[in-house]
Amino acid sequence: MAFEWLNKFHKEMEKPVDYAQKTLAQYRLGMKAKGSIAGVAIAPDENGCAASKGLDATAVYHPDDAPHLPLPDCTKGRHCGCVYRPVMTYQMKSQ
Ligand SMILES: [Zn+2]
Numbered sequence: 263m264a265f266e267w268l269n270k271f272h273k274e275m276e277k278p279v280d281y282a283q284k285t286l287a288q289y290r291l292g293m294k295a296k297g298s299i300a301g302v303a304i305a306p307d308e309n310g311c312a313a314s315k316g317l318d319a320t321a322v323y324h325p326d327d328a329p330h331l332p333l334p335d336c337t338k339g340r341h342c343g344c345v346y347r348p349v350m351t352y353q354m355k356s357q
Contacts, residue, residue: 277340282330285346290325292348300354302328307343311336314344322349 278284285302292299301322306314313333323329332342 277332277342279340281332281340282328282346286325286328286330289346289348293325298351300349300351301325303347303349304329304331305345305347307338309343311338311342311344313337314342317344322354 289299289302293301302325303322304314304317304319306317306319311333313336317329317333328346331344331346332339333344336342336344
């Protein structure tokens, strides 16, 4: 599965400094390559920082337009549990 490496990040406590850039770049490539990725969603931290509570968890962003994680006003910084999730085209159709 192509996104296994992402799931590894999700289980770690601290995000790499380039988490947003690297992850969004992967989604951007995925969208160009096969067309199976419709966009990116943000799964907010379950133990939520105030910043992530303001996010729309159902919103689907283009990688170029997605808010960068961790959010600028996040109190947890790189320890924030907010993560990107790929939204596949088949998920879009079923909605
Ligand atoms: Zn946060």
